[in-house]
Amino acid sequence: MLVFVVVCVVMITIIWSSVKLLHTIWWRPKMIEKQLKKQGILGYPYRLMHGNTKEMTKLAMETNNSSTRSSMESPHDILPRLNPLLHNLATTHKKAFVVWYGTTPRVAIMEPKLIKEILLNKFGDFPKSDSSEPNSFTKLFGTGLASLEGHKWAKHRKIVNPAFHFDKLKQMLPAFSTCTKELIEKWEKLVNREGCCELDVSVEFLNLTGDVISRAAFGSNFEEGRLIFLLQKELGKLFIQSMRLNIDFSLLRFLPTKVNKRMRQIYGEVGGLVRGIMEKREKSIQTGNDDNDDLLSLLLKSNMNERQENQDSNAGMTTEDVIEECKMFYFAGQETTANLLTWSMIALSMHQDWQERAREEVLKIFGKNKPTFDDLNHLKIVNMILLEVLRLYPPTSLVRCTTKKTKLGDFYLPAGVQLFIPLHIVHRDPEQWGEDALEFNPERFAEGIAKASKDQVSYFPFGWGPRICIGQNFALLEAKLALSQILQHFSFELAPTYTHAPSAVITLQPQYGAQIILHKI
Template sequence: MEKHLSVLLSLSCFMFLTMILRLLYSIWWKPKMIEKCQKGQGIHGPPYRLFYGNFKEMSKMAKEAASKPMKCTHDVMPRLDPFLQKNMLIYGKLFVIWLGIAPRVVVMEPKLIKEILNDKSGDFEKPQIHPLKTLFVTGLASYDGEKWAKYRKIINPAFHIEKLKGMLPAFSICCDEMIEKWEKLVGLEGSCELDVSLEFQKLTADAISRAAFGSSFEQGRQIFQLQKEQCKLYMDSYYMTAYPWLSFLPNRTKARMREIHKEVQVLLKGIIQKRENAIKRGNSIKDDLLGLLLESNLAELRENEGLKGNGMTIEEVMEECKLFYFAGQETTADLLSWTIIALSMHSDWQEQAREEVLKLVGKSSPSFDELAQLKIVTMILQEVLRLYPPAFPTRSTHRRTKLGEFFLPAGVQIYLPSYLIHRDPELFGEDVLEFNPRRFSEGVWKASKDQNSYFPFGGGPRNCIGQNFAMLEAKMALAMILQHFSFEMSPSYAHAPALPITLKPLYGAQVIVHKL
């Protein structure tokens, strides 16, 4: 008996010691080895601190920045990301920071950016999906390799420019409803204060609901509301991405996220199965995003009948629908919010844009060809995307990987902070902190000294599949607003750019709207 107890005790001690050693390896030995390796190649950065990495300094600097009021200026980095700006000034355009125990290499050199974004070898993959993100949204943006290539091929037809033309009436209906609402709010007084960020969230949610689900858009609205709550819960638990083992501990946030995930799955499954049954009965395929996706998926299944893994499952179609919602709604709402803020700050450009719209379109709803001719409106949107980009590409290494003349070990995150790169005077000129849409007068490629330095929707083969969708919707909304209203900054507006997931005005976008 004593012998057995002794063996059990020895085994327990061994297992406990093994766990301690593994923990020490993950929180100290491995990070310090990576740090030493990077320094040896000339990739420097703030020192790794046990367990927390650089989180404490990041948090302290962010709180200090948030405690001070900010002027209405496009020089937002001291408020938006003071930690990153500080380290760029110290270490240059390539350095490493620590998100807990996870190393993140920050890359701002155009040649290296091009190498990362145009990679086809699979060396620079999307970061591993965190368990909580699977409850929020995955889809095409999370895939790599053959799976990504196959699904991109299936989804591409739904976003072809000719197909997007057919969605213009849905955008127009949503914009008409918003304009009508604003006219009622303005009333006899001729003006009122509006938080346009809230207005654009509703507009883009309705637009994506109509464009994605057609006649089922009311159910689409329900899905949007649930996904909006899911996004907030995911951000509340984002710190767990630095310490993956924390995601396995039970808590209320996870429980609610699971509930929402199930509700969204039930709603989406009902819409998709109803549409699939209609297609099987021989009904015509509807010209909305879901219909186009199902049509393309059906073609893939027929082409590769009998092959393993051909086409998308209903669960995978559901994930793409959720991605439509998040990416399509958030990015366009933020783009429109920042555009109205910028044009409120720069009334001369507001007037130029309005003159162009009234001259080319008049007071009617713009057609696709008319939207394509709006050069000043396009330049304005491109400049807003430079200053307030929606996408910040992140990649990771799954093996020892060469980047330029450097070698990165496995398990390193790579971050391309477009909001900082787009403010580099060496690339965009000395007026880089000014709002100057004219820099895009000869197109995107000539706006900077290196065409790889402007990537508001990502770049290379993995560029955002929905960027034409977003730009078309934004042009339509902005043109129709300019037809009916002028606007100026409200005294209640507090300029506070923030990075929850996408770059947005933290306290809203309050403007005074005047009826023309």
């Protein structure tokens, strides 16, 4: 009798698991596909488990095999190479279309009024992620502001915001200057040997922005901060490896593989390092011996003020919360700013007229002197160039999701749909940007962002609305300082070894590096 019961339980479990699996990998995706199709949201048909990833991979391979070097006649028309499947669908469907990433439907939204509706929504209808999803490797990088929702996001935003006010950024400028000076001195030594030198500036800028964040975030604990940066860098490489290995529904991420174990080890090491620095700093603040103006001190003081104002020790962030915010700051800020500087040097190497205009402005405003905060705010042409680079080479695209049936414009989207706002497409829409949308023309930003396009919600490299990136002013100040000081000391051009091959990994990067030839001025 007992054996019979056990067999029945096993059979019921197997049948239930099979039905649940079938529901997940076939019935649910096909039902969502049918609902989207009725509303005119079309795309490639859903394929069992893989979705459209096979077509995506095939088209990408065909594109790369046919031409590894993008045409220099139209170098900024990068979408056909970046994602040919997305390019094909965007050419056919101007309003919206769907791409299946495994069993997940990702609806691309390109209409400005719908984008505005998503990004300005204050009711939580379009969260960044579904909290019901299982833990993923992305959470190893930090679960700060960028990934929070609701009340917790609002509380963190209130506490973190004071650390990014302009007056606080002004105090961080010496840390920015120190790191940039070290980079310039290093490059000058290399150039002086031969009169010019070739460098992969993408690697140089990753090191620069890592050092800047280490100094700006941890100040006197710079060396410990730099160790955190190196660990986060290793974690990023391992994460890319895991992405290439994992397919939908794979359990590889939960298995004790060498890569997985090292990723979790780094997670623990980074948390331990940040915790140690935090505890020392908290003691200094409490005893009145802290004179640091770095991000960590500003964050801790703001957190303490929040608790005191509410007379509640639970009102602020927990120790774990502060650790996660620091980790997220590294992950979000280091690579995106490095990429902005990399693409800026590539663009100015392609467009020497704009390089000369930018250099003339820099030398006119502060000559060969070290720029002040006010000097940098007077750089109109350099600012226009950075904005145009962010238009053509945004770090990534925006993704939101639906957790219930949700109305968007005339659409009724079922639960479990990801909403994808492809910046590389929207930033190149001729209806919004004019016939020269594929060209590098910083002049379009001469009167600011609001007048650069037909609808200002067509430009959002840092997001839009209440969830706009809190670190955008930090990133732009850092980029402005570094680029202006490079222009002070060097002229530069593309090396013959450079291949223009933008590639979307986690952020938009030059696939084969950014080889630039520097000349001392």
